[in-house]
Amino acid sequence: MSLIEVENLKVHFPVRGGIFQTVKDHVRAVDGVSFSIEQGQTYGLVGESGSGKTTTGRAIIGLNDITSGKVLFEGKDLSTINKKEYIDVRKDIQMIFQDPFSSLNPKKRVADIVAEPLRNYENLSAKEERIRVQELMELVGLSPEAIYKYPHEFSGGQRQRIGIARAIALNPKLIIADEPVSALDVSVQAQVLNFMREIQKELNLTYLFISHDLGIIRHMCDHIGIMYKGRYVEHGTSEEIFTNPQHIYTKRLIAAIPDSNPRNREMHYENRKLVKAEYDKLEKDFFDEEGLPFSLKSISATHQVALPERG
Amino acid sequence: MWKLIVRRTLITIPQIIILSILVFILAQAMPGDALTGLIDPNIDPATIEAMRERLGLNNPWYVQYFDWIKGVIQGDFGQSFRFKMPVSELIGDRMINTLWLSLATLILTYLIAIPLGIISGRFNDTWLDRMITGYTYIGFAAPLFIFALVMLFIFGFQLGWFPTSGSVAPGTEPGTFAYFISKLNHLLLPALSMALITTVSTVQYLRSEIIDTKQKDFIVTARAKGSSESRVYNRHVLRNSLLPIAAFFGYEITGLIGGTIFIENIFGYPGMGELFLSSISLRDYSVMTALVLLFGLAAIIGALLSDIILSLVDPRIRIK
Amino acid sequence: MNDVLLNIKNLKTSFRIKDDYYAAVDDVSLTVRKNEVLAIVGESGSGKSAFAFSIMGLHTRAKIEGEIDYKGINLAKANANQMKKLRGNEMGMIFQDALSALNPLMVVGAQIDEAILLHNPKSSKSLRKKQVINLLNQVGIPRPEKTYDQYPHELSGGMRQRIVIAMAISNQPELLIADEPTTALDVTIQSQILDLIKELKETIHAGIILITHDLGVVAEMADRVAVMYAGQIVEIADVYTLMENPQHPYTRSLLNSIPTLNEVKEELHVIQGVVPSLQNLPRTGCRFAARIPWIEESAHEASPELHEISPGHYVRCTCYKDFYFPEQAEEERNYVAN
Structure with a gap:
């Protein structure tokens, strides 16, 4: 059984308007998304701004x-369990946020930040709590003496580690990482990504990894879902998505990633033009009248693409 | 945008209704009623009771409220027992005096605030800026009534440049030029005294807006386009900083209400503020109620104006 | 060397913190030629943006020393009037965050119009309007007439960046400085903007300084690359040499730390330690030494210089000769042991 299964998830936000602020319409931020993640795996949710990837994570x-x-x-x-049960489940699902500068309360010491989930769920004595926090700090590669410092005394990468320490404090099973390295410098990114993989092995964690950076997604993820306007356009293993993309949107997304070999520059530029031409030509076939992707059709056991009914 | 304005205006209706109910309840809660003090205490209680019945004073509160509000809408605030004349008539002249005083104060407030705020914001952390912020600190710290007394003492009594009370010299013919000059002359000192104190918050506000805008990225863009420093300030910094100041205008009105109560009393200027204090000390309830209602209305309209101005000048709100 | 547009010698840009000046750009010398894209690569705190701002003279409170020779004018010493004439006219700048780089209270057309007017004070309003519409067309805005009267907040991120570009090229600049022009954008928009800059380069023949932290963008765009670390250039070469045969330990570490689509790495290289803050920069010796502590001290120069190791390829300090990645060394040891 999968650790988590999302079935036809919809998150609609009301749009209010008119003189009396009545609900006029809904923004379909997430509009029928399904996927599942096996224990110990990393699932990548990819999309551009406004695709609904972050809302999906936040809804879970x-x-x-x-x-x-x-x-x-x-x-x-x-989506149906009561509040009390939900609190128990929340212990097993934690989140890492994008911005390590604003997601940590600047007025609290690191000891308090990391201990916060422990205080919510576990009844530890002050001494037990301190020992646990120090263990966590060591686990994320920070000096245990640093627990009495404030967030501003740490660098961006270190802060993200503090965020991770907070997230793993309760031994969660699933971690939702929403653009965890986007705000960091490249060399620091590597540090955090390596570390996330290390603790994944150590603690048998499952990740839902949300990012717009396909290079990082490829590096981190086993399975990938590509989102566009609240729906899936394609879903498959990393290998399938990157070597055999089927949807014109996925193709365009992959063609847009800069190639790190300068000798491929011209070829890549021409390829991008071709993909763009294909996209413009086939746009009507791949999206419905509202410009939304169709529902997914299986093209292999693990690979699904949003194709129209007839095709 | 018009939708926004209509909605915002509609919101004032419940605000006004709630205000009127509050004012009415407060008036009811005060000891005595419209008959108290009006009647000779030697009259037979039964006669008084009959009069109360006839005047509707024994009706439930909401019936009385509707009677009262019906009158208010028609401009009838009842009788002032002290001055023995209709409240509306009593307030009428004073309201015009207060309007003039407020207008003069507003003009002076902006005449002082805009240049000082601009200098202070543009040349922040220079000695000029320190002098201006020094002045604003004094303005924040000095109580208006003490400052006004000092002004009155120096310019009114010692130097004798301005009249020390009233709103116009006695004997001048209304409508003549001399009348106008006399009015202005009486206005100037109280308006200036009030403006000098109330302007400090606007100076500070403008200063911090300018300092804030100066550090925005689009100011760098303006420089990168080749704008001269003066153009950067006039076209980009000033325009963008004055916007919140414009929106602050409505709230200035609210601030004025409190100011006029002090100022008019100190300068013996016959306006609503002066009437308000004297009606309290004389327990002239009907006048007091009418004034509280009017002040409240002014505050509601001020806030409404602020929001409307903001929605007119800021395209981020205007275009929706 | 007739095509040299900009010749920078020993540029030093210092900021005052409390009572001392600290150099964010420290002794940078390089040239920019017509028709070329010179990429300046570095992480935050490397001084790359401070460098760009120094050329444009946009620092309001910095001490600038050295020489920035642009057509015989030393920009480091130029007065406000000279700079005003050059900025926006011969030198254009594209900013990272287009939303904040545009005035929120002016329609975008008027903002581009201002850029033209400032350098052509006698041009008529109708002519300028035509020029603005042409520019909007040139940067790929679909309905220029409509967009002219829109406010920045009404446009998408990609459209806004196109407006900023239109503004920067409105007077056919000879030098274009792009400061992280695509960092704030989605990948598909990023590729569109990069292609636009490439196409514009062909038509306006400007020298372009591209400031970025993204080595993929460098590989796509640059002709030559200068890598900056802690205020200094540590390596400079043409893009092929730099990407295929990087020498400086920092360049090599940086290239090893990014995940790429072409090869899946088990583990990314991590550069030890952190980028020192401006006040804590080591001012003597090799500035990168603290990040590669396993390299012997004797490998570094006492006062590291840029060495030309092949024509046009410069590397700072001698430590590159002895540099190796510790994880590779370990692998080799294991291999020998087995």
């Missing part, structure tokens, strides 16, 4: 209300 962890659909975590449906 309860930061956005689910309009319809199911989120099955170890068989329990998170």
Whole structure:
């Protein structure tokens, strides 16, 4: 059984308008998304701004209300369980945020930041708590003496590690990482990514990795879902998506990534033009009248693409 | 955008209704009623009771409220027992005096605030800026009524440059030029005293807006385009900093209400503020109620104006 | 060397912190030629943006020393009036965050119009309007007439960046400085903007300084690359040499630390330690030494210079000769042991 299964998840936000601020319409931020993640794997959710990838992550962890659909975590449906049960589940799902500068309360010491989830869920004595926090700090590669410092005394990469320490404090099973390295310099990115993989092995963690950076997604993920306007356009293993993309949107996304070999420059530029021409030509076939992707059709056991009914 | 303005204007209706109910309840809660003090205490209680019944004073509060509000809408605030004249008539002249005083204060406030704020913001951390911020600190610290007394003492009594009370010299013919000059002359000192104190918040506000705008990226863009420093300031910094100041205008009005109460009393200027204090000390309830209602209305309209101005000048709100 | 547009010698840009000046750009010398894209690569704190701002004279409170020779004018010493005439006219700049780089209270057309007007004060309003519409067309705005009267917040991120570019090229600049022009954008928009800059380069023949932290962007765009670390250039070469045969330990570490699509690495290289802050920069010896502590001290120069190791390829300090990655050394040891 998968650790988490998302079935036809929808998150719609009301749009209010008119003189009396009545609900006029809905923004379909997430509009029928399904995927599942096996224990110990990393699932990549890719898309550009406005694709709904972040909202999907936030809905799973309860930061956005689910309009319809199911989120099955170890068989329990998170969209219907009551508050009390939910609190237990929340212990097993933690989140790492994009911006290590604003996601840590600047007025709290690191000891308090990391201990916060422990205080919410576990009844530890002050001494036990300190020992646990120090263990966590060591685990994320920070000096245990640093627990009495404030976030501003740390570099961006170190802060992200503090964020990770907070996220793993309760031995969660699933971590939702929303653009965890986007705000960091390249060399620091490497540090955080390596570290995330290390603790994944050590603690048998499952990741839902949300990012717009396909290089990082390729490096980190086993399976990938590509989102566009709240829906999936393609889903498959990393290998399938990167070597055999089927949807014109996926192709365009991959063609847009800069090639690190300068000798391929011209070829890559021409290829981008070809892909763009193909996209413009086939746009009507690949999207419905509203410009939204169709529902997914399987083209192999692991690979699904949003294709029209007839095709 | 018009939708926004209509919606914002509609919101003032419940605000006004709630205000009027509050004012009415407060008036009811005060000891005595419209008959108290009006009647000879030697009259037979039964007669008084009959009069109360006839005047509707024994009706439930909401019936009384509707009677009262019906009158208010028609401009009838009842009788002032002290001055023995209709409240509306009593307030009428004073309201015009207060309007003139407020207008003069507003003009002076901006005449002082804009140049000082601009200098202070543009040349921040120079000695000029330190002098101006020094002045604003004094303005924040000095109580208006003490400052006004000092002004009155120096310019009114010692130097004798301005009249020390009233709104116009007695005996001048209304409508003549001399009348106008006399009015202005009486206005100037109280308006200046108030403006000098109330302007400091606007100076500070403008200063911090300018300093803030100066550090925005689009100011760098303006320089990168080849704009001269003066153009950078006039076209980009100033325009963008004055916007919140314009929106602040409505709230200035609210601030003026408190100011006029002090100022008019100190300068013996016959306006609403002066009337308000005297009606309190004389327990002239009907006048007091009417004034509180009017002040409240002015505050609501001020806030409304602020929001409308902001929605007119800021395209980020205007275009929706 | 007739085609040299900009000749920078020993540029030093210092900022005042408390009572001392600290150099964010320290002794940088390089040339920019017509028709070339020179990429300046570095992480935050490397001084690359401070360098760009120094050329444009956009620092308001910095001490600038050295020489920035542009057509015989030393920009480091030029007065406000001279700079005003050059900025936006012969030198254009593209900024990272287009939303904040545009005035929120002016329609975008008027903002481009201003850029033209400033350098052509006698041009008529109708002519300028035509020019603006042409520019909007040139940068690929679909409905220029409509866009002219729109405010920045009404446009998408990609469109806004196109407006900023239109503004920068409005007077056919000879030098174009692009400061992280695509960092804030989505990948597909990024590739569109990069292609646009490439195409514009062909038509306006400007020398372009491209400031970026993204080595992929460098590989796509640059002719020559200068790598900056802690205020200094540590390596400079043409793009092929730099990407295929990098020498300086920092360049090599940086290239090893990014995940790429072409090869899946088990582990990314991590550069030890952190970028020192401006106040804590080592001012003597090899500035990168602290990040590669396993390299012997004797490998570094006492006062590291740029050495020309092959024509046009310069590397700072001698430590590159002895540099190796510790994880590779370990692998080799294991191999020998087995």
